[in-house]
Amino acid sequence: MSTQNKNNLLLDVRNMSVDYYAANGAVHAVRDVNLSLKRGEIVGLAGESGSGKSTLAYAIARLLRPPAAITAGQVLYYPSIQEGERRTAFTAALEQANSKITDPVNSPTQSSGVDILKLTPPQLRAFRWNELSIVFQSAMNALNPVMDIGTQIIDVLRAHQPERSVQSCKERARELLKLVGIAPDRLRSYPHELSGGMRQRVIIAIALALKPELIIMDEPTTALDVVVQREILDLISSLCKETGTALIFITHDLSLLLELVDRVAVMYAGKLVEVADRNNFYAHARHPYSYGLMNSFPTLHGPRRKMVGIAGSPPDLRNIPAGCPFHDRCPMAFEACHQVIPALRTPFADAPEQIAACHLYDPKITRTTQMPGPADLGRGYEIQAERSVAR
Numbered sequence: 001m002s003t004q005n006k007n008n009l010l011l012d013v014r015n016m017s018v019d020y021y022a023a024n025g026a027v028h029a030v031r032d033v034n035l036s037l038k039r040g041e042i043v044g045l046a047g048e049s050g051s052g053k054s055t056l057a058y059a060i061a062r063l064l065r066p067p068a069a070i071t072a073g074q075v076l077y078y079p080s081i082q083e084g085e086r087r088t089a090f091t092a093a094l095e096q097a098n099s100k101i102t103d104p105v106n107s108p109t110q111s112s113g114v115d116i117l118k119l120t121p122p123q124l125r126a127f128r129w130n131e132l133s134i135v136f137q138s139a140m141n142a143l144n145p146v147m148d149i150g151t152q153i154i155d156v157l158r159a160h161q162p163e164r165s166v167q168s169c170k171e172r173a174r175e176l177l178k179l180v181g182i183a184p185d186r187l188r189s190y191p192h193e194l195s196g197g198m199r200q201r202v203i204i205a206i207a208l209a210l211k212p213e214l215i216i217m218d219e220p221t222t223a224l225d226v227v228v229q230r231e232i233l234d235l236i237s238s239l240c241k242e243t244g245t246a247l248i249f250i251t252h253d254l255s256l257l258l259e260l261v262d263r264v265a266v267m268y269a270g271k272l273v274e275v276a277d278r279n280n281f282y283a284h285a286r287h288p289y290s291y292g293l294m295n296s297f298p299t300l301h302g303p304r305r306k307m308v309g310i311a312g313s314p315p316d317l318r319n320i321p322a323g324c325p326f327h328d329r330c331p332m333a334f335e336a337c338h339q340v341i342p343a344l345r346t347p348f349a350d351a352p353e354q355i356a357a358c359h360l361y362d363p364k365i366t367r368t369t370q371m372p373g374p375a376d377l378g379r380g381y382e383i384q385a386e387r388s389v390a391r
């Protein structure tokens with residue numbers, strides 16, 4: 001029997017804010033972000049370059065280093081605790097620490113979760129790889145060129161499971177290669193003997209080595225051509241479903257993201273501006289920024305869309321304008337957008353899980369009697385483009 005929480009929650013990021021302290025002022029890279037993830041769920045983080053996606057992901061994994069600082073927030077993690085099963089390395093590390101103190105801060109059994117930001121160094125070591133692994137941008141270039149891939153996979157296993165025999169590590173390495181579609185006899189190949197796509201598969205195999213509950217992938221396919229990109233995405237998707245691993249997948253390419261994810265979270269200027277399940281988002285992205293982003297990329301499936309693009313560029317995160325941070329690029333902006341920061345709300349009867357931070361959908365603020373639909377947002381962008389050509 002499992003003692004998991006009833007919502008099957010795996011991760012709950014609460015009110016997260018991160019600044020980078022630069023000589024010319026603090027960069028507010030992540031601002032009051034709330035985001036949760038269920039066990040086995042695939043969530044995509046989208047947004048233009050500089051919107052804070054990687055910073056948020058690294059904050060979750062506690063990988064940020066100065067000049068970055070988490071100025072507020074919690075990252076609550078709910079370890080899987082199966083009664084009668086062997087404790088995981090992580091829950092064992094939590095219990096060991098708690099046995100030494102009278103008032104445990106992070107107990108694996110409490111229903112309120114474990115705050116990753118409060119983990120001690122040994123707990124953090126047990127958390128990484130065992131519970132969470134990360135695939136960085138261009139990770140495939142991080143494989144050691146002078147070691148065969150088998151040794152590199154076995155090294156990860158041995159480092160985290162020193163009690164495991166060499167033979168069992170070898171077997172697991174072969175199994176992992178098979179899982180990612182590489183013949184196990186390639187264990188003795190060196191990275192330069194593999195194609196880019198194969199190297200990326202090896203990286204995915206390493207990320208899965210210790211059966212983590214959660215993987216974060218930051219632009220894992222950008223260095224690959226589109227055909228291989230697609231193959232890798234299909235592989236990631238089927239592996240996550242097969243192993244029940246949750247995934248946070250980061251990219252600025254929304255069309256790619258929509259092929260893979262259960263839910264999409266869109267960031268702009270350090271804030272979450274919309275969260276929706278894939279189908280709702282695809283059918284009707286509510287925030288004008290999400291709409292613009294979606295129509296900036298050609299999609300592989302679905303109806304033909306008119307490409308509009310978003311004029312202008314994101315604000316300077318050292319000096320964020322008042323009101324909605326998107327207002328000076330938004331074709332639908334009105335007075336309130338220049339003054340009042342919109343909160344994430346869920347006013348959509350037809351999609352109660354979809355939330356957007358936009359005054360257009362706030363009946364107390366909006367100027368329209370009807371909520372705008374995709375055609376209205378599209379028309380808004382067209383008018384904006386026509387005006388800029390006329391100028």
Ligand SMILES: Nc1ncnc2c1ncn2[C@@H]1O[C@H](COP(=O)(O)OP(=O)(O)OP(=O)(O)O)[C@@H](O)[C@H]1O
Nearest residue numbers: 020022027029048049050051052053054055056317
């Ligand atoms: N070391 C740093 N010092 C100062 N500012 C930084 C530093 N690293 C990132 N930033 C700033 O923080 C903001 C968020 O950056 P981040 O890399 O998280 O965005 P992103 O959405 O992941 O972008 P990309 O898609 O290009 O990776 C950007 O404005 C960036 O310039």
